Amino acid sequence: MQRVEIFHRRIKKDREFLKISEGHPTTYITIHRDKLLEDGYSQLGILSSSILKGTIRVKFINAQGLDEAGIDEMGVFKEFLEETLNLAFNPALNLFKANTEGHLFPSWLSGVNENHLQLFQFVGKMVGKAVYEGIVVDIPLAPFFLSHLLKRNHSAYYNYLDELSSFDEQIYSSLNFIKHYDGDVTDLCLTFSVDEEYLGKRVTHELIDGGCAIPVTPSNRLSYVHRMALFKLSTQIKKQTDAFTKGFHSLIDPSFIEIFSPEELQKLISGDEVEIDVEDLRKYTHYAGGYHANHKVILWLWDVLKNHFNADDRGNFLKFVTSCSRPPLLGFKHLHPPFTIRCVQMTHSEDRDESVTGMIKGFFKRHQQPHRLPSSSTCFNLLKLPNYTSRNMLKEKLMYAIKANCGFELS
Structure with a gap:
């Protein structure tokens, strides 16, 4: 889509103007897992748009008050962004409501939350940051609310x-x-x-x-x-909408998106509802841990995705590894961070344990899951794929993991 390419060029120009890749200040924040929205708002809500457009590195504090390790700052920020937005847009918080189709818009009951208008502005900034970074987030907004973001309701012809x-x-x-x-x-x-x-x-x-x-x-x-x-x-909901829009436009200049319809803006935020192009995903995939493009397990994986999974399975696979079932507009070239497959070596050390305890553990492993399931770190768009010994085993384990949705592990 030519308009999306124009948008990406405008974002690139803006980044070059701010010299984001050339010594632009990096922001460090500390986020408690049980205070995602509060900590994010208090540390990022006060920052200027030019600072927010730069690199943000996140350190998580777990429920026990201990630092969590992270292997990639951008990936950890993606996780923070996704979890914060999932929390903020949850209708139970009363910032947003959902219509019968699950599309979200500001709630007129949001005043039950202290500083609710400041929260709306912060959430608008975070959605803008996701769009600015090309991070696809699964947030379905109501068409009329998208029209507000595009200023379509300012037109004399708007009904x-x-x-x-x-x-x-x-x-x-x-x-x-x-x-x-x-x-x-x-x-x-x-x-x-x-x-x-x-x-x-x-x-x-x-x-x-x-x-x-x-x-x-x-x-x-x-x-x-x-x-x-x-x-x-x-x-x-004018006050709520204006606050959200102000935050969103502080990251995404209104002139950058005026070329889009509400439906196109939704796709820019949440990806495109199209058939997943396996070859396009393959083209922009990175490999780690000993895997490479011609490794037999990798060849099996692409064959399974392309020839053995149906469209719904492929969508569930994408959600399993990226947290969103839809690909970015213009394809996986614009997936950030890029999809990566890391090798996980199989081990049978427990099966070789000849002690009584080892034999009991081996018995139960053989009657439950004799081999490790694939897992994922959606914050890094990372698939951790065991080095399986057959295509059928890979297909079986991958399908099981996707349906069980048991993917996320800390790296």
Whole structure:
């Protein structure tokens, strides 16, 4: 897609202007596993956009208060970014809500969180950082919210009613019913106001000044329908949306993305919903631990992925190793960090143990999992693949690991 290439060139130019690869300041942060959002917000939320665009190196502190080892700063930052965004976008936190299709948008109940607007700005920055770095994150945003990020709602031709279904299908249907009602709409006893429950209290919002006293009639019902859509998609969550947008645009200049539609921006954030091109993935794969492009186990792997896995299996494999089932726009050349396969040597030392304990352990290993499963470190887009002795064994173990979703290990 030519527009995506234009976007990548703009990002590259911006990085060159800031001299990010030439002595640009590196930011070091310390993140407690049980305080991801709090620590990230307190240490990164105050930084300028030019600093945030540079390298960020993360040190994790585990639940026991001990430092965690990391083998690659970019990979550790990717893990921090993914886990922070997964937490922030979880509807249980009340920063965001999900529609019936699972698409996310700011919650009008976010005020239950202290400093919620500052949190929205921080989360916007982190999504912007992911896009800036080419890190694909599995965050499905509602189309109307994407339109806000693109400033499409500023256009005189923008119609809030057209996108209301991506907010709430039931409200959209109700307003369409009112819009096309054949009877006397006055009988519905509606006014230019809306009542909502907020923290256990009923709150009335007027759609226009004095709206509580203005009935909806056949002559003004179109105005009512459009004002209600405007309230639901914009007015009600304006502060939250503006804060998120401010954070996002501090990393991603609005002029960089004005060429995209909402659907294209979603693909830029979360990858493309297309058939995974195994040959493209293969072309940009790195190898470690003794593996190379022509190693027999590697050849088996590509054969299994291409000829024995179906489209869903390949998507699950990609999610297993990268945490996202969709490839980046323009292919795996733009996957960061690059997909890497590391060799894990098989060992049968336990099976050769002739002690009573060793024989018991060997018996149970033979009747459970006689060989190690593949594992992954999604923060590094790394597959740790045992040096299997047959293609069938590789296929069986890989499929088992993917379906069990037992991949992540600390490196």
